[in-house]
Amino acid sequence: MKEFEPKIVAFCCNWCAYAGADQAGLSRIQYAPNVRIVRMMCSGRLDPMFVLEAFKSGADGVLVAGCHTPGDCHYLSGNFKAERRVLLLKRLLEQMGIEPERLRIEWVSASEGAKFAQVVNELTQKIRELGPNPLKGAFSNSSQNR
Amino acid sequence: MIFVMTEEKPRIGVFLCRCGGNISDFVDLEKVKEKISKIDGVVTVEIDDHWCSAPAGQKIKDSIKKNKLNRVIIAACTINMHQEHFQELLEEAGLNPYLLERVNVREQGSWVHRDNMEAATQKEIDLVKGGIFRARCLTPLTPIREKVSRNVVVIGGGITGIIASLELAAGGYHVYTVEKSPTIGGRMAKFSKVFPSLDCASCILTPKMAAMESSKNITLLTYSEVQEVSGSPGNYKVKILRKPRYVDESKCIGCGDCTQVCPVKVPDEWNSGLNKRGAIYISFPEAVPRVATVDEANCLYIKHSKPGKPVCGKCIEACKADAIDFKMKPETIEIEAGAIIVAVGSEVFDARQKPELGYGIYPNVITNMEFERLTNSDGPTKGELVNPVTGKPPKTVAFIQCVGSRDEKFNPYCCRIGCTASLKHAVYIKDFISKDIDIYICYNDMRTVGKGFEEFYRRARDLGVKFIRGIPSEIKQKPDGSLVFNVFDATTDTLFEVNADMVVLAAGLIPPKDVEKIRETLKISKGPDGFLLEAHEKLRPVETLTDGIFVAGTCLGPMDIHDATAEGMAAASKVMGFLAAGEIVREPIIAKVDEDLCSGCRMCISVCPYDAIEMKEREEGKVVSSVNELMCKGCGLCASTCPSGAITVQNFTDEQLRSQVKGILVEL
DSSP, rough: OOOOOOOEEEEEETTTTTHHHHHHHHOOOOOOOOOEEEEOOGGGOOOHHHHHHHHHTSSSSEEEEEOTTOOTTTTTTTHHHHHHHHHHHHHHHTTTTTOOEEEEEEEEOOHHHHHHHHHHHHHHHHHHHHOOOOTSSSSTTTTTTT | OOOOSSSSSOOEEEEEEGGGGGGTTSOOHHHHHHHHHHTTEEEEEEEEEOOOHHHHHHHHHHHHHTTTSSSEEEEEEEEEEEHHHHHHHHHHHTOOOOOOOOOEEEIIIOOOOOOHHHHHHHHHHHHHHHHHHHHHHHHOOOOOEEEOOOOOEOOOHHHHHHHHHHHHHTOOOOOEEEOSSSSSSSSGGGGGGGGTTTEEEEHHHHHHHHHHHOOOTTEEOOSSEEEEEETTTTTTEEEEEEOOOOOOOOTOOOOOOHHHHHHOOEEGGGGTTTTTEEEEEETTOOOOOOOEEETTTTHHHHHBBBBBBBOOOOOHHHHTTOOTTOOOOOOOEEEESSEEEEEOOOOOOGGGOOOOOOTSSSSSEHHHHHHHHHTSSTSSTOOOOOOOTTSSOOSSEEEEEEEESSSSTSSOOSSSSHHHHHHHHHHIHHHHHHSEEEEEESOOOOOOOOOOOOHHHHHHHHOEEEEESSSOOOOEEEEEEEEEEEEEEETTTEEEEEEESSSEEEEEEEETTTHHHHHHHHHHOTTSSSBOOSSOOOOOOOOOOTTTTTEEEGSSSSSOOOHHHHHHHHHHHHHHHHHSEEEEEEEOOEEEEEOOOOOOOHHHHHTTTTOEEEEEEEEEEEEEEETTTTTTOHHHHHHHOOOTEEEEETTTTTHHHHHHHHHHHOOO
């Protein structure tokens, strides 16, 4: 059997984290190939439903990445809103039987390519230890390929 | 322009880019093509070397027409590259530009997973699947057009800010130049000569400073600081604090009588503290505006006067123009501006942080900035280079390079100006003072990159300047006050003892102290070195990621006057390009309310950072949220907060983002 390779969805804000991931690319920093980025204008755009959708669809982990608190958010305070939501979501996930460590929020600036890579490596390692998403396969995939 | 309506079934074209091997060397694109071709809605999958090239662009347009595509996916580099170009291609082929989906498979894929083709290929498949699922939910959008202000705020009155302001003024824009010091001119105004021509710095700079004062299109706001910036690109509102100088600018004639009678004596920062000034002072004779300023921290009148019992007040008596006004209060003004140029400059590394070199301990160890002042005819010695210990001209001068620069403990970067500046000082001594003064330059590498700079280095060698490849670890003082150090020369493999009666430290440049305040006010990123970060290091050197906010000069990193001037001009030209049409086109990424779903709970109002949402009466008894398009910036806080799902953000709708997540994770 093939070794378990986690799939992680990363919600990145346009201004800091997405640009930070670009910086990692420009610097050719090599990191775990397990993350798939979804771009949003602000980490505060994160609707809790997006995270639940990811776990429901079989993601093994979710990363939310935005601009550094307190002052870096392009939209003043969106990063704080995202952080509050993630804290609440972790409690909700626990009740649903999903380990809260599968969800992580981090601040990555546009110049922190190395930090982006490090966060991805750490989260991938953590999820390797936790194993696959316990909900995987609990929902039918049949209607998804519309 | 014809827009295809999107009610019809999605017909998706996927364009996979090889990026000249940047992607295809690390990702099996044929396998990606095979996998994604099967997805419902995908009509064609095409591969090319460079989709950004003109011939490939034609292929995309042809494919849109031939295959009747109504969605286009380009899987290539980051969305921060070529987005406008690809949007234009869609428009030219008759498709709405917002039916384009970009998938970043280079920065996020091939460049970061070079040793694992299988995983990189799977990642690209997943990312493209996400793009396909998201693309199905895209809708045509119309960009927002907004009128813009023709005012520009330039923050910083150094050479970069001066050049940018003059260029904009010549282009017919009204410029507000904000400078925190009492005079414009910046660091360049303190220089004696400039390299490599050894022109006098003032002769180049002061005419520009005078032009700033006389231009009808420039409002000079010296002794002022930007406090707050709000509004949106094209229509910023800039709050500026005008600090009280206790001298009426409109009355002061700059005679300097007040500065003569002031009994206070404090170190003169303009001359690096090498002499004293009064508490009322004019920085230097060519100051613009040539107006006195009271230093409130040191003025006896301000510090000690009590109601009815004034203390000192000698300047008031001396002023024939009746310009001194101790009742002056700080004042805040607000200016509307279409664009802002940040040119706040840099500071010089404090050589006291390297006590082994003796700066701040031995008076005859000076910095390169102090050397400038000691050789400047406006300086404390009227331009005569003297040894601060003996008061006589030096016989031997040693220069130490890379002070604080190329140093892992302080600044890892090269200061870019230190080598040529020390060469300038050495040649100055030989040319203008005496050929008999011995000069040593202790260096790591001679980095004289610039037009004519290498030739300048040759000239210094020909003049007999001695070069030692090595940096001393400690400078000591001898009983007679002169200095001595040991230095190992790597080119001759020899340990030298150098005796000098003066040592000049080539201190590098560092980010300005208040850089964090500027960053937070204007939302500009910074690099690992602490300097401000441009939007793209090569292609967008004076832009930031925010439209209408530009950066230039040494706040981006160390550079010489030539480069700072070029950047000032570049920023001015970018501003003119941005504002020239009188209106700007904004991305329609803004919040939209579905009034049928809105319950009127007002939670969106409480989270909006820009007060862009208000309630409006829809019908009798029913109030709903309403978004002000001009104020909304599209962050989406309201959309993720709304408990009724009534607000969404165009181009980032719940449906689009959730579909993208599903698409990434769906197994084929």
